[in-house]
Amino acid sequence: MPQGRLRRNGPAAGSPPRHHAPRRSPVLRAFSLAGLLALLSACTGPQSTLTGAGSEAAQVETLFWVMLVGAVLIWVFTIGLSIYATRVHPERHSEKTGTRLILWGGVAFPVVVLTALLVYGLKLMPEFRAEANGPTIAVSGERFWFRVAYGVEGEPGVVKSLPPGGVESANEIWLPVGVRSAILLGSPDVVHSFWVPSIAGKMDMIPGRVNRLVIEPVKEGVYNGVCTEFCGDAHGQMGFRVVVVSPGDYEAYVAAQSQPAAVTSGPGFEAFMENGCDACHAVRGTEADGSVGPDLTHLGSRLTIAAGILDNTPENLVRFISATEHVKQGVEMPAYGMVPNEEIAAIAAWLEQLK
Amino acid sequence: MSNAQIEAARVGTFDLSDPATPNYPDPPPIQTIGASHVDQEDPAVREAQAKRLIWVWEAPKGWKYWSAVNNTEVGVWYTSTAFIFMLFAGVLGLMVRVQLAVPDNDFLTANFYNQVYTLHGTVMMFLFAVPIFEAMAIILLPEMLGARDLPFPRLSAFGYWCFLIGGVFVCGSIFFSSAPASGWFMYPPLTTQERFTPGYGADIWLLGLSFIEVASIAAAVELIVGSLKCRPPGMRLNMMPLYTWYVLVVAGMILFAFPPLIAGDILFEMERLFNWPFFDPERGGDPMLWQHLFWIFGHPEVYIVFLPAIALLAMIVPTFARRPIVGYSWIVLAAVGTGFLSFGLWVHHMFATGLPAISLGFFSAASEAVAIPTGVQIFVFLATLLVGRVIFSVPMLFVSGALAIFVIGGLTGVMVALAPFDWQAHDTYFVVGHLHYVLIGGMLFPIVAGLYYWWPILAGRTLSDRLGKIAFWMMFVGFNVGFFPMHFSGMMGMPRRVWTYPAGLGLDLPNLVSTIGAFVFAAGFLVVVADILRPRGHLPLAKRNHWNAGTLEWLSEPEDKGWGVRSIPIITSRYPIWDQPNFIDDVDNGRFYLPDAEELKRETIVTSVLDAKPLQVLRVPGPTFMTMWAAGFLGAVFIFATFHWWYLTIAAMVLATGAILTWVWRGTAVIPEKHEKDVGRGLSLPLYVSGPQAVGWWAMFITMVGDGTAFLSLVFGYFFYVTIHAEFPPPGIEGPGLFWPLAALAVFALAWGLAFAARSLNKAGSVTSARLAMAAGGLAALLAGAFVLLGPHTTGLDPVTHVYPATVWILAIWAAVHAAVGALMLFYCLARSLFGHLTPLYDADIQNVALYWHFMLGTAFVTVATIAFTPLAT
16 A cells, blocks of 8 residues: 555654755654665665755755655545544534534644645745856757757846857756756747756746756766656657766866867768768867757767767667667657668767767 | 417417427327316326326437437436546556556557547546536436426537537547647647647647537536526525535636637637747747646636536535535535635646746645635535444445545645645656546546446446445555556656656656556446446336435436426425425425426426525427537537638538527527416416526526636737737737727627617517617627728738737637627527517517627727727837
8 A cells, every 4th residue: 555655654754844954864864764765765866856966856855755744644634534434433423523623624724734834835935046156058948859058148038049159069968066057948949848856846948938947966976857848759758967067077078068079070070971960960160060950069978869868879879870760759850771881880980989 | 479379378279399398299188277276186187297297308219319408318428428438538548558567668659659648638638527527417406406407408418419529529530640649738839830740630639629618618507507597496505405506616617717728729729720820939929828828727627627526425425424514604615715716726737837936936825725625625524424423335435435545636736736846746747646646536436436326316226336346446456556656756757748768767666556556447447337337127126215315316216207306396405305394205296396297398497596486487498409410510610620621611600500590599588378387386487587587698698708708818818918028019010000999899889789779679669679779780790890800901910920910810800700699699689579589578589689799898898998009008
């Protein structure tokens, strides 16, 4: 029974709310340590909301445990009462008892509990929305990948589309740990939504609007991001990676990404140009300047390809180029299965060199 | 009254071609002595009465059975059809679960998966959850009110045929792999632009469902008027069965919730079909407007689904607690409060869209607040169980299951109502889990409880206790195993509406468990279906009032007589069968009102809204195929439009209008053969009333409230665009000017004055002047409609270029279409007058049309003020 599981881990959330503690307190650990660890080990992961890799996610996690314990208690009381009234003691009670139950159980108790919860919950909001003190990064949700630009300038509200410029990349966002970065969110096609569950809540990417999300990662590591607004056939395979590093590493990374491509000639590059890949993709430092698809200037440095769904290996790259639709149904990039295998292999090998 | 009719009344012959008299063979002899003057204790008298009632209320035989309009037949069709759609959507749900059972599965393609999940949600919401409320209410409401039928049986039948045609159209699309594939919420621009969603899927969704929404609103009108005007004498508002209260609240909510969606659908379809840029940001549109309109509908929708199920519990719980409900006023207030609050919550579906914090705070608070009236309703049940002496049974088993499941859904609802938590949970499987707990616990389990509870009055026999228990445990365990892990999947980061997911994220096990549970749950429901379908003709009939309940529907006899109640009782208690002495016997022996159908006409009693004083004997029309034709042609309009077959669309529109006019002409405002009728116990009631006392007037009023809501939703759209644009009209585009809009308003006012004058003149007996006023009013209405279109036409507003001209045009077209309908109505009255169906004494038609014109004038005024004056302000 699911309720059993809830009850067993209930005390975990029994500690008072801690607004500034991203981690569980010692008080909490003292309770049912074994059960808690078992559950938590199952709960954390690169895409889990319970990983606590961002200040917002950690506070929401505490909020979640508090609400969960409250919910279990209320459920046990309500259902216990109904079992008592129907099976344990089906005989009559006084009408006064009934009216009192409605008044206290149905009105007074919910008013008090909900008010307290609302105050607790809403007090978190200004904190989550506090100003950024780090870089501004523009992320554009496009069918079915994420365009990323570091260091853009300009503010949402006035503009209706993301500010231009910045160092462009795709499907991978590096963030400095312990710093509040501003993410500007937009879309040129349909509504998408930007979500890195381990770090913070989600925000929609709406055509004609620019939304602003401020997030603060607190643990270094690699986390998954996903699109959470249905955007078409490949919606389920539209993801990205967030790489949280020290501020120094972050600066170094952006500096490296701003460089032109490391290798700008060779058979791979020639095949790339001959097959028209440059119509959609840009490789800075070459004449390839397409802007429909992801910028590939440093593709070799990325962890994944095809918007977070495949590890970045030459084999996967060959597979993706020759059978895009098979690897990722609904993808906008046409398959290049008709291109000779050796050319595709050359293109893949070249792209992997673009660190 | 025409001379022929006066003559007929005098000599006591009766017109059997009246729509209230079914066209059956072998009519029993009519009775010319009023009910107050026969010896009701004489068995021979009673037998003759019963014979007439049975003949009149019988369903048609053979293939003509499908022309039935009585609430019993239509209600049963409606309910069965809704259940069939539900089973279909259930199969789609299982396909979703199979696809998600293991990571990286390819049981379905991505596109087909999207069609499947979209149709699963759409069918469950639009073809099951809402219609099942209407369907059950059509069966139960008249029974609970001791009425012989609802006031507009043909409207119910029309609604049913619309529902069937629209539902088959929408569901059928998946067999051609062209079902809508963008979710039941259909967010633009994904859905409005051909480049993202080619094909007919989105159009099928929009037009098919718009058509079904028409049916829903028709049912809402029927149910509101039914609850307000067809109660038995003495049943004041505060004595209504709780079910009736809920029907009233929910039908009222439908009236205000569906029109914003209809308005949204209009904008949406104009963009899809004609490229008007309502949701295209490139040309000034905004996809957010759809989200607002959709959720202004979509959130009340949840309560439209949930409250009727609570209403079932509110009837079942007292019966098994063996006592009246504890806290009647509490639960009524809570139901009304929930209804109101539910309109202030829609933004909680949009917490992640980047709205200002102040809105989020407000809507979080409102969303938490709705838990209070919901809690009151739950605690009223708990209190009733505690105070009563509970007898357990299969319906109670399902009630307990409903509570256990729904409370979890309610508690997770409290969680996601809080914006900071929702930012994590929104659009994840946590919400999928939450909404299924709410809908299965708050809707499906109560409905199954209701099936087991009311089955004896539907079928005369009980369902199996043993199968009921097996079904319950399979459904209860299967459901929890299937849906509880979804909360966990959501917290683990699994978004909704993904057709597959990668291995290794901790999602593999919960998804597999979910799939297994879903199949167990479905198997449990199949046990219910098997129990319903298994032949039980050999089993004994259930005893009357099987569960010893206290409310009027239990007067129904196991051998159904079709007449509803033998005589329409006087009510002095909320639970008359429990409290009123000798009640069943008095009803059965015809000691109350209308114990007879003397003239072989279908009749029921209409009472006053607040205190249920008898006002009228309402003759309700009997079987006809015309409603089926009307629904068929109207359906054809929507279906042909989907495929852009414009000539056929127009032809179908003409035929639909013709069918509706024929139906209305033959079936409504029929002048009776005599003015009053003896209903027994020394009471005589008029057979024809008009104006605010009449059910038709109320129906017009309620319909126009819904119509006005749709109109105001369009106006809301206009001002929404005003707020998001710095300049509106945008620079370089001129408004519709002042001259034509103001001229239109003046002519609208003239037409309104003429409609009003026609009503007064007719009443005063100046028939010729009244006819002139009707003719002139109709012409003025057509002129006004043309003028309002001339504004944007003369200034050359091109609706394709920018959202501003598009919104101006849409408001002008709305006003012009209403003007045309208003003109048609006035010409209709003129014809009725010329053919002697509308007289100074019998003037319901012009009364109702004058009422329409009040709303029409309001619409014209708001339209002109909006399109002509707002450009001046900017």
